[in-house]
Amino acid sequence: MARYRKVDPRIWNDAKFRGLSDSAKLVFFMLLTHPSMTALGAMRATVAGLAAEMGWPSEAFGEAFGEVLAKGMAEHDPKAC
Numbered sequence: 001m002a003r004y005r006k007v008d009p010r011i012w013n014d015a016k017f018r019g020l021s022d023s024a025k026l027v028f029f030m031l032l033t034h035p036s037m038t039a040l041g042a043m044r045a046t047v048a049g050l051a052a053e054m055g056w057p058s059e060a061f062g063e064a065f066g067e068v069l070a071k072g073m074a075e076h077d078p079k080a081c
Contacts, residue, residue: 007032016071023060024067030054031074044081 003048007029011017030050036043051061068074 016073019071020067020073021064023064027054027064027069028073029060031068046081047076047078 017025017028022076027050030053031037034043034045034050036045046066047062048058051058056062065074065076069076
C-alpha cells in the first residue's frame with residue numbers, strides 16, 4: 001500500500017510515533033519530507049535553521065526535535081550540521 005507514498009500510513013500504528021507530542025510529530029514529518037533529505041536519509045542542516053524554516057522559536061523546535069532524538073527516530077551530529 002505504501003509503494004507510491006513517501007510516508008507509509010502505518011506510521012500511525014507505530015508506538016514510538018504515537019508517543020511523540022504533536023509538535024514532535026510535525027518535526028518528524030518535516031524531517032522525512034524535507035527537500036534537502038537525500039535518498040540515504042541524510043541532510044546537512046542546523047537546528048536553528050530548521051526552526052527558522054518552520055517559523056518556530058529555536059527553543060520550541062529544539063524541544064520537539066529532542067523528543068524525536070530521544071526515541072531514536074533520528075540522529076544528529078552537531079559538528080557536521
